[in-house]
Amino acid sequence: MSVMERRAVSARREGLLGDEPGAFAVARFVRVTPMKARRVVDLVRGMGVDDALATLKFAPQAAAETVYKVVDSAVANAESTEHLSRADLVVVKAYVDEGPTLKRHRPRAQGRATRIDKRTSHITVVVGPKVEAEAPAKKADAKKAEAKKDDAKKAPAKKAPAKKATAKKAEKKETR
Template sequence: MQVRALARGVRMSPQKARLVVDAIRGRAAVEALAFLDTSPKAASEVVAKILRSALANAANNFSLNTDGMVVVSATADKGPTLPRRFRPRARGQAGVIEKKTTHITVVVSNDIEPTRRGYKRKPA
């Protein structure tokens, strides 16, 4: 059974959050939490909190055993941008400095085996 948890409007760039989310996709939940706890990225704290929430949803709402859970999918989608201030540009123009937000979703399941994480070789 698949169980999900999500956080909407996280004040973080989606590009930076995707680096962390891509690293945990397909891993066992325990292994993903160990990775997130040791990762120096700022997004790892938020993603770890969402993953713990998904495991708690599985245990409390559906009475599932969380030992064999696997991160089936994890996404970091673009949220609304908040225009904050202006930066002067060339020829009297102004550029907007935007604060980006992210919607992060983590789905865990106990029906799927974890995948072996390896590095793909780039063609020469």
């Protein structure tokens, strides 16, 4: 699918992926609180798809089942629409937004009532191909080189004040 065809297909895809290959899936109005769903989503963000599905399958949280279905749907979308290999896919982005809150009331003592908030979530998962690991290695080498330069600059600077201090002590002794 060309870039122009993608733009015609979905503005949401443009916002989530841009021109990058990949796919996404969204589960809306899920009856689980966003805070609890975020705990589950944080487990799988950045993982390979097969590892993420295995983790979600055995996670004890109630939201894990829904997140499992969303990740599986995103993988199926990537395989069918983008023709990407399942082995190369990674969970690139995963986040949970708050949906509408259902407001209910519960009777309490002395004729009072309290409000019960039943929160909902919108779960979004974006999968894409793995990124090569060469870029971090180059960054690490550059950081090491900068650290060596900084150490070289700091070493003479530490010795210089010590020499001045001894010279001042010698001058004081001579004047006495």
